[in-house]
Amino acid sequence: MAGLFASPKGVAEYVPPDSERFLAVRIALSAPARRAGYGYIELPIFEDTALFVRGVGESTDVVGKEMYTFTDRGDRSLTLRPEGTASVVRAAIEHGVLQGTLPVKLWYAGPFFRAERPQQGRYRQFQQVGIEALGVNDPALDAETIALADEALRSLGLSNFRILLNCLGDAESRPGYREKLLTFLRGLDLDEATQARAEANPLRVLDDKRPQVQRQLADAPLIVDSLSDSAAQHHQQVRAYLNDLGIAFEDAPKLVRGLDYYTGTTFEVVHDGLGAQSAIGGGGSYDSLIGDLGGPDLPGIGFALGVDRTLLACDAEGIDLGAHPSCDVFLVPLGVGAKQVLVKLAAELRMAGIRVDMAFGDRGMKGAMRAADRAGARIALLVGDREISSGVATVKDLATSEQVEVSADSLVDFIQEKLR
RNA sequence: GUGGGUGUAGCUCAGCUGGUAGAGCGCCCGGUUGUGAUCCGGGUUGUCGCGGGUUCAAGUCCCGUCACUCAUCCCA
Known part of the structure; x- marks a missing residue:
């Protein structure tokens, strides 16, 4: 029946009985983190726009063209949150929790908003479950973070996903590599937008998925070859821990991800049964975000898993999530x-x-x-x-x-x- | 932003080269004056997305528009 109104474009709605499946996924995704010492943090849906501009990065697509920004009655510029990490860090600083025992482990869940063209698995309002561990630089913590994502997905019965792993380098290795890469990119035949992106953030060009770009990147200098000794050692230890844990991963030397705060360990979980939007989760570490947002000079690491996409992955694998009868x-x-x-x-x-x-x-x-x-x-x-x-x-x-x-x-x- | 596809009953869809709308499922009623699922019988629902055009006649052809959808880009 055509009523007077329809939902806003691109939002994912779930009504019974599908909503039971959605809930089951959301609960399952957070369970491993809760067993690993993560405390729940309830965050606002909107924040000061500047938080995202500063935190996520001005050169990112998210900030550049995907934010739902509005002015409230007090003339403040607010934005519906496009991601969770910046909010978690802001709240951790604001509430002084970084003064206590480190790392501070926090998990969150809820809706996020990006003004994109909707399609299968990509919504303007989408749901994530995320975790962040703040304050400690330890390859074992990086490995645990990835293990928790792996465990969350496996607990649902998923198996057709891959974990892509990369290291984006630390403050010591980054500038030199950036120059090397930029020099290389300037010698390529790239369209205007991509050239501009190269100048703003050359790393982001690396994971451009277009074949005509990837072809030219075959001989691009890789970050892993330019790592400082400490970054290289850290990366090797993360890989060793993952191997010890029996977690399969693929080295993805061109994996960059579109948020500027990532440094060091970076990973993405992709599922092959979802169509074009194959990333069901991703994350990594950020060495300077906490400091950039006015907090102490401490690192952090975390991930976000997409509930909507994980549900699609469950559908693709024909997983029975247990549609419970609603009454006895x-x-x-x-x-x-x-x-x-x-x-x-x-x-x-x-x-x-x-x-x-x-x-x-x-x-x-x-x-x-x-x-x-x-x-x-x-x-x-x-x-x-x-x-x-x-x-x-x-x-x-x-x-x-x-x-x-x-x-x-x-x-x-x-x-x-x-x-x- | 840019392309392709699709819009018919609550849901999934059929409707051939234009001739005044159908199936399955669901839902409702009956087959037991107090008994579901199963089985049998009956019934219900549509501005055929919207606007315009061609035609004696349009769900069917043409134009426009909106919505949905897939892809590109990027991410969850």
Whole structure:
């Protein structure tokens, strides 16, 4: 039915029963981090625009053309958050949590916004689950971060994904490499936009996916060949830890990612069954972001996993996420008196932790039983004048069609036992 | 921004070279005066995306427009 309104362009909406699958994915993605000492952080959906400009980087596509920016009534420029790391770092600094034991481990989940052309797996409002570990530079922490992403995806039953790994170098190795790469890029036949990108941030040209560009990049100088001793050692240790953990990864020397704050370890998780938008997650470390946002000079590392895309990956792999029935017991009242009894019983059963729904409206017995079936209930509980006068309820097992009368006193216990 | 595809019942879709709209699923009712799923019978739903044009006649052809979608770019 065409109503008066449609959802804004490009937002991902989930209604039952699909929404149950979405929830299952979101919960699964955060579970490994919660087991690894990450605390939940609830962040604002909008922030000072300057936070993203400074944090994500002016030369990025995200800041350059994808932000939902507006002015509030106090003439402040605010932006719907396009990513989570800048907010986490801002909040960590603001609340002084970096004064405590390091690393500070935080996870978040929720919607993010980018004004792009929507397509399969790319939405203007999309959902991420992310983690950030702030304050410590340790290859073991880098490896743990990647392991948590791997574990999150595997816990859903996913297997057709690959982890791409690279190292973008530290403050010592970066400037020299940047010059070397820029010199190389200037000698190529690139379109105007790409030339401009090369001047602004030469690294970003490396992961241009267009064949005509990639062909020219075959002999490009690689970051891994220009790493400082300490950066190279760090990178080797991350790889060794991952090997110890049995986590398969592919070296991707041209993986850069589009956010300017990344330094050092960088990774991306791609799935081959999703069409063009194949990245279901990604992350890396950032040595100077915390300092750039006015905090102490500390590093951080984290990742974000896309819930929408992970759900698509589950679909692509035919994974059964367990569409749970929404109730255990469905109450069927026959008559007004019965409804009074059952409304109270519903509350009582729910207090006991049982999932209960009941027939509303006046659809009659047949309709009520049908509703019980549609609700996926295991038990239908019928009460009418007969039951009321003898102080019992009729309990019907919907799978076997067997039914028994149970006295009102022992009803809750009986049902709990039966559902066990 | 730039290209391609598609817009018909709640959902998935059919509708040949123009002749006044269909299937499956769902939903509702009945087959038991208090019993679902199964089975049987019956029924329900459409400004055929919107606007204009051609024609005796347009879901079908033409133009425009909007929406959705896929791809490019980039990212989750």
